[in-house]
Amino acid sequence: MSTPPNYRPKTTLEQWRILQAVVDYGGYARAAEAINKSQSSMNHAVAKLQESLGVKLLQVVGRKAELTNIGEVMLRRSRQLTVLVTELEQLAQNLKQGWEPEIKLAVEMVFDRTKLLPVLREFQLHSRGSRLVIEDTVLTGSVEAIIDQSADIVISHQLPRGIVGEPLSNYRMQLVVASDHPLAQFPQPISPDQLSQYLQVVIRDTARKPVEAEGWLKAEQRWTVNNFNEALPLVEAGIGFCWLPPFVTRNAENLVELSLSGSSRREGGMYLVLPKNEKTGPCARLLYDMLVSELTNTLA
Structure with a gap:
């Protein structure tokens, strides 16, 4: 399915990366320390992400943030997105260094x-x-x-x-x-x-x-x-x-x-x-x- 030319994303890549960090490190405090951000800024980013999407991604159980069912689906897809962006940025760096975007192997x-x-x-x-x-x-x-x-x-x-x-x-x-x-x-x-x-x-x-x-x-x-x-x-x-x-x-x-x-x-x-x-x-x-x-x- 193609994206309409006038479509503007409601979310940012950074918001998805913060969500991934919160899940991977088991909470806001550890994630904030790991990626060198304030806990309040991370809370705000995840809250803004959920507000923009209109769905609940995380829920706090005890002192730990856990994914909702919807959150599990969205997190999986977001990881694909961040991997693609990382690869795209790496490709740009490779091309800058003279790394070929395509090579051809001819085999008899x-x-x-x-x-x-x-x-x-x-x-x-x-x-x-x-x-x-x-x-x-x-x-x-x-x-x-x-x-x-x-x-x-x-x-x-x-x-x-x-x-x-x-x-x-x-x-x-x-x-x-x-x-x-x-x-x-x-x-x-x-x-x-x-x-x-x-x-x-x-x-x-x-x-x-x-x-x-x-x-x-x-x-x-x-x-x-x-x-x-x-x-x-x-x-x-x-x-x-x-x-x-x-x-x-x-x-x-x-x-x-x-x-x-x-x-x-x-x-x-x-x-x-x-x-x-x-x-x-x-x-x-x-x-x-x-x-x-x-x-x-x-x-x-």
């Missing part, structure tokens, strides 16, 4: 993303509110992200000329079809000419100007999809063959790996790249360092 689709999860879980705790955009790249799209510096960090299986990268684990692609596909009945290994007579499922290159410089793309018929998750059901249905990484096919039950004469599978190295080099911002640099520490230790 042949890379198993489950390897990133431990790093991303830890990074979230130190990201200071910066947004992370994770973008799929395929083939020359990965190279383009490096050359154009359209991403802060790139995981790629190719390095453009003059670019260095931190080596990661190798990727692997298997040539697979459904077990009831005609190609599965051929004696192995099959020839490229035999393969070319059947429909191939390929993954769309994410570059603005794709260059078909690698991969087996000689089939007479070709269906193009956006990612492996779209390709897998087509292969499982017996519609065509496809090069897929093992982490995509590991739970598939009716697939057969083909042996292609001269190239039974595709393999290669993966690299972690900082396209902007010394211009990389501190948040992106933090994530990069965490990725280097985790991925080069566990995936090498």
